[in-house]
Amino acid sequence: MIVHHQAIIIATVRRKATAIKSDELRTFLLGLVDEIKMQKLFDPIAIHGRFGFTGIVGIVTSHIAFHYFESDQSLHFDIYSCKEFNLDAALKYIDNYWNIESATIIFIQRDKGPAIQHFSYTNGKLALTQNPFTQPRL
Numbered sequence: 001m002i003v004h005h006q007a008i009i010i011a012t013v014r015r016k017a018t019a020i021k022s023d024e025l026r027t028f029l030l031g032l033v034d035e036i037k038m039q040k041l042f043d044p045i046a047i048h049g050r051f052g053f054t055g056i057v058g059i060v061t062s063h064i065a066f067h068y069f070e071s072d073q074s075l076h077f078d079i080y081s082c083k084e085f086n087l088d089a090a091l092k093y094i095d096n097y098w099n100i101e102s103a104t105i106i107f108i109q110r111d112k113g114p115a116i117q118h119f120s121y122t123n124g125k126l127a128l129t130q131n132p133f134t135q136p137r138l
Contacts, residue, residue, distance in 0.1 A: 002061075002082045004110035007090065009077035011103035011121070017070040020053055022046045028097050029057040032064060035093040036085035068098075075100075087119070088126045095124060 025046035033040050041058035056065040061082040068075050075098055079090060087107060094100065103121040108114050118129045 002111075003084055005081050005084060006108045006110065007077075007079040007087055008106045008108070009075070009079075009091070009094070009103055009121075010105075011075045011077070011094075011098070012101045013068070013073050013075045014099035014101055015097070016073070017052065017068075020048075020068070022048055022053070025053060025055050029055055029064060032079075032090065032093055033057060033059055036079070036081065036090050038062065038081060038083060038085070075103075091121050091126055092124065095121070 023046075026044040029044035029046065030040065038059040041060050041062075044055060044057035046053060046055035052070040053068040054066070056063060059081065062080045064077075064079050066075060066077040075094075077094065079085070087105070091100075091103070091105070100121060105119040105121060105126075107117045107119060109116075120127050120129050
């Protein structure tokens with residue numbers, strides 16, 4: 001069954017730019033494809049640019065992409081999949097490389113309306129949080 005799941009992850013990470021290499025990022029992306037049990041569509045691309053690192057890998061009918069900004073050590077990550085994947089396992093894998101200090105995650109199930117869930121991730125733990133779009137306004 002085809003689903004349309006997307007995880008948008010915005011994190012502050014502890015890994016410094018000096019400890020990052022583009023070839024390691026390509027290996028990291030291939031490992032993430034395996035971790036979420038997807039099939040690679042094309043080889044990963046990872047480059048060091050003016051503001052940090054950017055990477056992408058195509059997976060069958062989907063993609064994984066990220067941007068890492070050196071100035072504030074922020075990581076902006078996107079996993080779009082037409083197959084269900086384990087969000088907690090994906091975050092633990094990302095954390096293992098990037099050493100996440102804290103993250104906010106929006107998980108969208110586009111095939112369900114869309115259904116939107118919000119999570120936080122700190123100290124290796126994923127927790128469901130209140131949807132800021134449904135909180136009462138003061």
